[in-house]
Every structure is written in C-alpha cells, then in structure tokens.
Amino acid sequence: MGKTVIETRAGYMGLGWTGSGLAFLNLPAPTLYEAEMEMKPYLGNRFKGVTSVKEAPGPYFSPEPLERELKAYFEGKPVDLSFPVDWSFYTDFQRRVLQRVYSIPWGEVLSYGQVGMEVGSPRGARAVGGAVGSNRVLLIIPCHRVIAHNGIGGFGGGLERKRMLLGIEGIKI
Template identity: 55%
Template sequence: MTDNSPTDSSAIVEVLRLGPACAHDGAGASAAAQAARRLVDRVAAEGLADVSYATVESPFGSLFAATTKRGLVRLAFPEESTDSVLERIARRLSPRIVEAAAPLDPVRRELEDYFTGRRRTFDLSLDWSLIGPFGRRVLGVTSEIPYGGVLSYAEVAAEAGSPRGSRAAGNALGSNPIPIVIPCHRVLRSGGALGGYGGGLERKRWLLELEGAPTPRR
C-alpha cells in the first residue's frame, strides 16, 4: 500500500474484499457450514424439501437412502456415485433435495433390524415414482415373495402378466431403485442358479443366506 493518494480506493476495496477476520478464515467457513446444517435440519423438520437423503450403515458399507413425503424412494449400494444418483432424482422427481438424517430414521431402524435378523418384513412406506409401469408390475410381484422364499425370473414374469418376458423382468429387477426392501434378491434362475444382482452376486448370496433361503453351491 504505497499509493496513498486520496482518490485511490484500492486499500478500501482490499479491506472490503477480505472483510472482518472472522468472515474469511476457517471460522467463517465453519460458521457458514453450521448455519447450513441448521438450515437443513429446519427444512427437514418443517417438510420444506421434496426429497431428503442420508447414508445408512449396513454390512455392505454405507448405503445411500432417499425419501420423499410418500416414503422410501431410493436405496443405493456404496459403489453407486452419490452425485449421479442425486442428479437423476433431481431430474425425475424434484431438485428440492437436502441431506438430512432424521427423515431416514425409520429406514435406518428397519434395515438394522433386518440385517441383524430381528425383522423379516419391512413396514416402511415406499414411493414407487422412480419405477415405470412394467417395473411396477414386476417389482410388485417381487415384493410379495416372502422372507426366505424365492421365485424364478420366469415365474415373476408370468405373475407380472408377460409369460414370455423373463428377460424383460430381469431388466426391471436389475434396475430396482429400492433393493433389499423390494427383495429382488429373491428372484433366481429357473434351475436355482443365482442369476444376476445389481449389488453383486456375493451380496445376493449373503442376503439369501441371512434369510435362510436355499442357495446354489459356490
């Protein structure tokens, strides 16, 4: 600051840009983060967001879970990129999405009970709006398969009203947006082979063993 001419505003501008010390150092950033956290808690408590999401711990690692006012709308395994899941929800449902733990508490509780063997059916309400018409038929049939039971792709397709559509049924199961809760792991090949699973075959086998369902030998 060698130029002290009275018409020069650069010193003033410099102070304005940097501002009071508390506003631009780490404390300022963390104050902003805390204010944002309080905002999101309030938004969740007052139901101002269309979608809330949080992570939910599981034996598979941190699952991504998202809920609307209607219910659980999306559950994703750890490998899926949170950003791309969020962007898809923003485009399909609403961009009014916040990260808030409380709305996902029932999901957290029921999944924990399920994974520890204390729960066999989920009482969560579900939001099916990420699922298309055919997917709704296929996953609707799937959601009726009881704990510990299995159906074949062909049986699910037949129940869903398209007897020759086991490949299409497989695709619909593969794009299940709410795995585990809509139990697509209970659908196997006709001979009893595992078939496919969006979360990986190891997890499909693990879930079936948890439920005491018959699984093919490794």
C-alpha cells in the same frame, strides 16, 4: 425430499426419499465416503426433476424406523421392510414387476418366470430380469429374492452380494 447415510453392522448405507417415498437405497459400503460416492448418481436431475417431488409433498418421511429395521436385518432377524416407495422412476412394466417383487416375504424366493407369469407376461422371464435390474431401492424391493429356475441368476451389485443377502435369509443356492 432428503437423503442420509445410516450405519449397520454390514456397513454404511446411503438412502434418499421424495415426497412419495423412498427414491434409492444402496447396499452397505465399507466406509462413509464410499457410501456417499454411491449416492451421487441418484442426486442429479433424475432425483431433483421428478414432478412428484415438487407437486406432491406427501406424508413426512422419517428414516429412523427404516434404520432400525435395516440394522435388525443385518443382524439376521426376519424383518418386514415394506416402507413406502416412490414408483415414479419406473416404466409401467418395471412397476408391475417390482410391485410384485415388493411383496415377496423375507426368506422366500420366486423365479423370473414365475414373476412374469403373475404380472401377465408368461414368456417374459428375460424381460423380468431386465426390470428387476432397474430396482433403485434394494432390500425394500427385494430383487435378490428373484432367481433363475436352475440357479441364482444375476445381480447388478455382484453375485457375491446376492448370495450374501440370500444367506442372511437362510437360502443356499
């Protein structure tokens, strides 16, 4: 497992990975220092204690290809960010929801209700909102592409940033 910070036009992004895939990816911060501070909560027991880290060396992960794609993303290019994810941080329900969200392509959106429908919880729109809020790998799992049926919905990192990401992808709400 490892961690690093990469620089894009939008700022410094902290990321970390385990033997299974990406463990966290933060949105761009204006300074290197801030990016490092935002990584701290992920570097405690939850990161070190995951059994998959110790028991499954997994494929070697190199951040360079991801860095290239993220730089392109913030230059407005419609990139595919389907990099491997460590799913062990989530409950079963969260995993079902996030895996569906993972496959939403650049520039498209779904509503919380639609996602619930597709993962077998037709009335679970609110629960879907809670589940996407547990996403640790922003952009890789594009939870900003899940919106309310009548508006933008919410976003853990602030609604302005959600609007900004959707704006990059050409979606106005």
